[in-house]
Amino acid sequence: MPTNPDPIPTPTLDAMRRDGNWNPLWNTLSDWDPEWTEQFMAMNATPARRGVLTPEFVELLSIAIDAAAAHMYAPGVRRHIRMALELGVSREEILTVLQMVSVLGIHACNLGVPILEEELDAHERRQIAAPRTAP
Template sequence: MTEDTNSYPVVEAMKAGGGWNTLWDGLYDMDPNWTELYMKMAMEPYQSGVLSPKVVQLLCIAVDASATHMYAPGTRRHIQAALDMGVTPQEILEVLKLATVVGIHSCNVGVPILVEEMEAHKQRQSDN
């Protein structure tokens, strides 16, 4: 595929800056226009200035390290960036601790179902 890389400045900047995930290559090859628009939207929190760069990196660490995402390359990249910005290891550790709370939802969902099924099992046993 021949492409004009000037047409996709966000993607090209991400590739040049090390923020590109090679898992996105197929998507980019199949639909570079959509990928560029998506990446432009995804980069907005970095560029808007509403949140400080440190807060953005800490949030990215939380998302990438969360039980629902567990994306080690992104976690590593954002930890490195945060450390380079002066975020302390203790601050990063606290974010990682907070991210573990996401996993508790498996108990919030599973335990009530377990209790219901235990009762249903007991009922089936007593019916036999």
């Protein structure tokens, strides 16, 4: 694989590392393709950088994303809770976000319970239809 002798500037990645927002799981991706990783992280930071949403809301949204059942990234949850508190977000607001995002896990029951009910009914019908053998 050819390598580029000129280092690629990565100001977004450098800032993330400096500010403690770097996930070490990204190291290999950054090493292998720093240009793509820089572009991805810069794009990811665009909504917050634009200032359309308040910094407090961005932190609450980030808590929700990192705490979601499909992600569950504890270092991110910790970092964003810390930042939210520093911005003056209340414990109640953060707790409410965590409570709201916990609802995502209910989909396992929404999917699984009806299937369980169907399979239990089918199992009972098979038990009733099966000839009983004497002991």
